[in-house]
Amino acid sequence: MTRNATAPRRSNCPLNVCLEIFGDRWTLLIVRDLLFKQRYEFKDYLAAKEKIASNILSDRLRRLEENQIITKSVHPTDARRVDYRLTDKGLDLAPLLFEMALWATKHEETDAPTPLLRRMSDDRENLLAELRANHLGSTAESQSHVPPQPVPNRAGHRGPNRTFSK
Amino acid sequence: MTRNATAPRRSNCPLNVCLEIFGDRWTLLIVRDLLFKQRYEFKDYLAAKEKIASNILSDRLRRLEENQIITKSVHPTDARRVDYRLTDKGLDLAPLLFEMALWATKHEETDAPTPLLRRMSDDRENLLAELRANHLGSTAESQSHVPPQPVPNRAGHRGPNRTFSK
DNA sequence: CAAAATCGCTTGTGCATTGCAAGTAACTTT
DNA sequence: AAAGTTACTTGCAATGCACAAGCGATTTTG
Secondary structure (H helix, E strand, C coil), X not given: CCCCCCCCCCCCCHHHHHHHHHCCCCHHHHHHHHHHCCCCCHHHHHHCCCCCCHHHHHHHHHHHHHCCCEEEEEECCEEEEEEXXXXXXXXXXXXXXXXXXXXXXXXXXXXCCHHHHHHHHHCHHHHHHXXXXXXXXXXXXXXXXXXXXXXXXXXXXXXXXXXXXX | CCCCCCCXXXXXXXXXXXXXXXXXXXXXXXXHHHHHCCCCCHHHHHHCCXXXXXXXXXXXXXXXXXXXXXXXXXXXXXXEEEEEEECHHHHCCHHHHHHHHHHHHHHCCCCCCHHHHHHHHHXXXXXXXXXXXXXXXXXXXXXXXXXXXXXXXXXXXXXXXXCCCC
């Protein structure tokens, strides 16, 4: 759709760099689905309630891969499907998403689950580790045979296998 | 330009709420200028090196005010000028900007000053207090008579009166 | 094993947003 | 009084986006 190969940055201010990568209405929602909702396939992003158009989704996935925030690979047991995953660079976006969620919850009307929000502010390191383990742990391979296994956290609770906004 | 009065949210997911307010290439750059660069007037945002167009700037300032992230008031000694300021809601965006800056610095090529970045990760609370005091302290009134006075921090250094990306 | 369904896209088609250049009204400075 | 500044608005062309439909490869179903 749009070729973005050698677009020069408007500036190298880190905020501007972020905005040239994430400064649109959709990109971070895909990251949200990957990180919080265990959505790893094209159809899953289409199913999100914000209703992204398929051509936009296709474009954003391509850009995310160009920016090395996600990787794509074919599903091990179904050649039609593509398995999208966050790279370490992509997983590092978690704190940014936390701050967004906390700000929105404080200042706007949202439907985020309170327990998760509390962990974003008070138990950030453990939550981060959990999300990371959960993401890396549930490969397409393991998913194809058993339903996603939530990683138990150190308090013995279930892992972050919950939708972000109920 | 665009009327956005009663646009219903696509969802009440806090991330989506944020993206409907900030999900574009320009809005957070204005907040950056307000928070880090002591830029409080229309012409100042136009002068930023990302080169925002004046109609877009006008539109974004209007939306920021609609969302109660900034306030506008006439300059006390020059009726042509408008003084834009962050509200508390707007100042609360600082941690989000910190995370963006830290992510970009870690994963992309940027030109952010290292000392400031270090404080974003290691001295966040004090930096936050400084930025807040600095912003509230330098009113248009005081600016019109004396050059902006940086607020000294607890270590006796000069305040955050530095550009964000040199 | 043929037909139907699924999956990850791509291709139109219009409408909305953006970027650029130029203007303008209300001031202030010279 | 003339020239500059400031905060915008307006017009227009280019780009981006939303919506609907289609398509090739694969898997599932009867």
